[in-house]
Structures are given as structure tokens and as C-alpha cells.
Amino acid sequence: QPEGQGTFTYKSGNKYEGQWSKGKRNGNGTFNYRNGDIYVGEWVDDKKDGIGLYQWDSSHLEFCNCLDIKTYVDDEAQEGMRWNSDKTRVCRLINGLEVEETSKSEAEEFKDNASMISPFLFMALMQYF
Numbered sequence: 001q002p003e004g005q006g007t008f009t010y011k012s013g014n015k016y017e018g019q020w021s022k023g024k025r026n027g028n029g030t031f032n033y034r035n036g037d038i039y040v041g042e043w044v045d046d047k048k049d050g051i052g053l054y055q056w057d058s059s060h061l062e063f064c065n066c067l068d069i070k071t072y073v074d075d076e077a078q079e080g081m082r083w084n085s086d087k088t089r090v091c092r093l094i095n096g097l098e099v100e101e102t103s104k105s106e107a108e109e110f111k112d113n114a115s116m117i118s119p120f121l122f123m124a125l126m127q128y129f
Contacts, residue, residue, distance in 0.1 A: 018043065028120035035059055040124040047075035051114050053124050067128055068093065069114050069121075081107045087129075 001023030002008060009015045018029020024046040025031075031039040036059060041052020051071050056063040063082075070080025070093055077096025083089070090107035091098040111129065115122035 028118070030124075033057075041072070041121060042118065048072040049074060051118050051121055053121060053128070055128070069111055069125075070096065081110045083107065 002020035003022070004020060005018070006020055007015065007017040013034035015032045016025055016029055017032075018025060019027030021027070025043040026045065027043060028041070029043050033039075036057030038055040039048065039052055040055075041048060042050025044050065049072050051069070054068040054070065056066045056068070058064050060066075065085035067083045067085075067087075068077075068080055070082075071078040077093065080093040080096075081102065082091045082093055082098060090102050090104055092100050092102045092106075111125065115125055
């Protein structure tokens, strides 16, 4: 059972690097999906839980290279913000779905608050903004 900091590559090709507790993803970690998507954020009991960043790969027609910052509860996306690939448009997310376009200033405030909550996420966001 993994414990502490470590990396695990799944048979599917997905890869997790981060904190483990009793063999489960717990704490901060990065999950690289085989399709190119990336999740960087908080985990509880092997599920996304807390705040995280989700980078959509270019293979997604609808969300090509979009960047989400959103909250999760028990692996289910809750509220957040989605930036398009060139950061010119931002949409508010509810239950992981786009509900309306929002101002860049409101989105920046959400991003800044997320960064204050999670220093781990702050470091990841520095790559994108």
C-alpha cells in the first residue's frame, strides 16, 4: 500500500503523482490521463475532493485546451470557472457544466481565492496564467 509521496502508473496508461494514505490518493496530487487531460488538485479517499485545476487536452472538440478551476465533492464537479484556450472567454460552471459567460474580473477573483486556499494549486496555476 502506497504511503506518503509517490507515483503510480495504471495499466490504462493513466498516471498519478502525489500524496498517498493507506493505498489511496489523499492530499495533493496530479493525475495525468492517457488521453492528455490533466487534473491537479486535492484528493480524499481516492476521489477528487476540494479544489482543483482540470486541463482539457486538444482531442476534445468542445473543450479543446480549455482550463477549468473547480471544486469537487466526492469526485463530482461542483462550481468553478472555465477559460477557453486563449483565455479570452470565461464561463461559470455549476455541477461541472457551463451555465453562463462571466467577466474576466470575476473569474480572476475566483482563481485568486482558489490560489489562497491551496498553495499546491497556486504553483500549478503559475504555469497557465
